[in-house]
Amino acid sequence: MRCLIFVEHSDGTVSESALELGAMAKSIGAEAVGLICAADPGAVNALAGQLGSFDAVIGVADDSLATYNPDAAARALTAATEAHKPDLVMTSYSAAGVDLAPNVAIRTGRQMVGYVSGLELDGDTLNAMSTVYSGKLVARTGMDLPGIVAVMPGAVKADGLSGGAPAVEMMDVDLSGLRMRVTETLVPENTGVNLADAEKIFCVGRALGGTEKIELAENVAAALGAELAGSRPVIDAGWMPKVRQVGKSGTKVKPRLYLMAGVSGAPEHLEGMANSELIIAINSDEQAPIFGTAHYGAVCDMFELMPALTERLTAGK
Amino acid sequence: MHIAAILRLNPVLTEELEVDEDGRDIDREWIGLELNPFDDQALEQAVLLKEATGAKVTALAAEAEGGERLLKTALARGVDEVLLIEVGEENVQLSSRARAPLFQEALEGLAPDLVLTGVLSTDDIYGELAPQLGALLDWPQVSAVSNVALGDGVATLQQEYSGGISARIEVQLPAVVGLQAATQPPRYVAGSKLRDLLKVEVPTVEPGADFGADLADATELEVPDTSGGAEMLTGDAEAVAARIHEILVERGLV
Numbered sequence: 001m002r003c004l005i006f007v008e009h010s011d012g013t014v015s016e017s018a019l020e021l022g023a024m025a026k027s028i029g030a031e032a033v034g035l036i037c038a039a040d041p042g043a044v045n046a047l048a049g050q051l052g053s054f055d056a057v058i059g060v061a062d063d064s065l066a067t068y069n070p071d072a073a074a075r076a077l078t079a080a081t082e083a084h085k086p087d088l089v090m091t092s093y094s095a096a097g098v099d100l101a102p103n104v105a106i107r108t109g110r111q112m113v114g115y116v117s118g119l120e121l122d123g124d125t126l127n128a129m130s131t132v133y134s135g136k137l138v139a140r141t142g143m144d145l146p147g148i149v150a151v152m153p154g155a156v157k158a159d160g161l162s163g164g165a166p167a168v169e170m171m172d173v174d175l176s177g178l179r180m181r182v183t184e185t186l187v188p189e190n191t192g193v194n195l196a197d198a199e200k201i202f203c204v205g206r207a208l209g210g211t212e213k214i215e216l217a218e219n220v221a222a223a224l225g226a227e228l229a230g231s232r233p234v235i236d237a238g239w240m241p242k243v244r245q246v247g248k249s250g251t252k253v254k255p256r257l258y259l260m261a262g263v264s265g266a267p268e269h270l271e272g273m274a275n276s277e278l279i280i281a282i283n284s285d286e287q288a289p290i291f292g293t294a295h296y297g298a299v300c301d302m303f304e305l306m307p308a309l310t311e312r313l314t315a316g317k
Numbered sequence: 318m319h320i321a322a323i324l325r326l327n328p329v330l331t332e333e334l335e336v337d338e339d340g341r342d343i344d345r346e347w348i349g350l351e352l353n354p355f356d357d358q359a360l361e362q363a364v365l366l367k368e369a370t371g372a373k374v375t376a377l378a379a380e381a382e383g384g385e386r387l388l389k390t391a392l393a394r395g396v397d398e399v400l401l402i403e404v405g406e407e408n409v410q411l412s413s414r415a416r417a418p419l420f421q422e423a424l425e426g427l428a429p430d431l432v433l434t435g436v437l438s439t440d441d442i443y444g445e446l447a448p449q450l451g452a453l454l455d456w457p458q459v460s461a462v463s464n465v466a467l468g469d470g471v472a473t474l475q476q477e478y479s480g481g482i483s484a485r486i487e488v489q490l491p492a493v494v495g496l497q498a499a500t501q502p503p504r505y506v507a508g509s510k511l512r513d514l515l516k517v518e519v520p521t522v523e524p525g526a527d528f529g530a531d532l533a534d535a536t537e538l539e540v541p542d543t544s545g546g547a548e549m550l551t552g553d554a555e556a557v558a559a560r561i562h563e564i565l566v567e568r569g570l571v
Contacts, residue, residue, distance in 0.1 A: 010482075067484060070459050070476070074452075095461035095478050098436065098495065102445045106417075106452035111532055113442045132538070134439045136334045137343070141442055141536040179457035180488040183473075188481035200570065207331075224571065236358060238502040242481065249461065249477045249497060257570050259561075264330065266439075272479075278568060280561055281547060287333050289541065296564060297547030304554035312562040313571060 001030040001121070001145075004086035005054075006077055007047065008068070008096055009038070014050045017092035019158035021151060022053045025090065026159065028121040031055040033086065034166070037076050039066035045168055053159035054166045058084065062175045070099045071180045078107045079173045088126065089148040095249075101150035112148035113141050115267065117155045134266040135289030153248075153271050193227065193243045195251040200226035200259070203246055203273070206233035207262025207284065207302055214239060216306040217261070223313035224259070231263045247272035261302035265290025318372035318467060321427055322363040323420055323434035323446065324391060325413075326350040326383050330439070340537045342410045350383050352390070355435025355496060362465050362499035363433050364395040370467050372430075373397045377423055379416050381409045385519045392517065393510040394503075400427075401521045412441040413449060414531040420446070421453040422526040429491065431472055436460050436495040442536060447495030457488050460495030 003025035008015040018034065025032040034057045038044045044059035051057060060076040077100055081089055089104065091097035093115060105112035118129040122142075128149055130139040143149075195201060202221040208214065208230075221228040230240040232247055246253055248268035258276035263269060265281070265288055273279070274293055281294035282305050291297040298305070328334065329349040337344045352360070363374045376391035378384045379402035388399035402419050404411060424432060434447050443449070451458025463483070464475045470490055477483045477497055488494075550560045565571040 071457050098445050098460040103448035103452045130442045134330050137538050138541045139442050139536050182484050184485040186483045236498045292543035292546040294547040298550040298557040300554050308554045308558035312558045
């Protein structure tokens, strides 16, 4: 059995998620073949050198692949899938993986499963576990191969560099007439808010309901000496600036304390904070998936809890 | 310029979800439905683009129930036209893969310059409709997008990666975009505006295309086992606050 893994990279470094996909392929007894798209063969080789656990690498080099280009990458992954006919195509469930897995599934006539948290091989059937309904349910899908999966970052631990650099085979893909171009890479401005290095974070979620009660959250953060953060709905609703977002499309954090109120714990949020040393979650919904990840939890109303906690913290100083 | 916004209903996720008897679907008897939050962003972006450029906006849905009300909300939000694709009342559980050929057919008829829909929907194992439509229509597609602007034959948009990094991408039209966040948060619609639309007829179309073949029959749902998760603190807010404070003191965190 052979898995073709779309290898994401930035600034000359392969992503952790690519190494995780390699480990996942090995866990079902498959060969791991990486697809590296980069600007030139030298860059492909340098990246392949970081994939010691992989069995082989297919390289596609073109100026348009210097940074991730959804149109070019979809063509390259489609071409590699059609040429090499892997049993399973694997992408991370990242922005690129969201673009590529369903798109290439249609282009190649394969079935796909997204939000994958685990794989088991049962004869010719691949059982894929997916996190659906924002983590409230798990779907178990028996997929006949060949297929495609998009795997949640952090679903398995990455392999270390266990072997030498895999052999690289370059492949020609027609990338003429691309219908999009990347004009600029944007990095966040330094705003003085640094969640990534914060020792303590107090994060509030959608249940905050608006900006009217944000002062209650600010008071908890101040009494705790913590940075205030928000989950994606809080940022998308404009209640807090983007720089305070924790999660998949925000900042990944690993503080000593991650206290959270009104955050359900969607997989996209967990991806950004699940490695925190101590996680304490308050939610009014006893079925909130965050209780599966937190160390301590309490089912209670955040608007009653926040002032009570502020008072305790202030009195205890 | 013509923009199509694809809207989907999702179960309200703050409610308790249960799996039905055969384990293939959620128990829908008491479940509320709401506009998928990411489709809400797509709808807002479509209306913002209309206000900025004078583009026409058509909102599309393919729902077994609740589709009319959903599309009336879209009219109240400022879209020009709506179209409900009839899927049959019995098809309450349709994956994005099943519905994709129906949307493809409708979009080929409408021939919009830009298709906007939410980057994901959490209610099936495919979630991501935009990349499927990009492949079916053979149009360029970008997901995880914020900040869409329209130019002459192109859309300029921002694709968001982890760590707050993003890329500015110029895409030739027609194109399909999976939206993460609109340039501004979705606007509030007054109840009176919705009441004014009660008598409006929502146009419907019967699809000629078949549902896409998906893995619905090969998928079983279960409630995740969270035992071994959090140690639960009990009592009222005062008691929980006191216990949290104790834990923080024990760990030297305050």
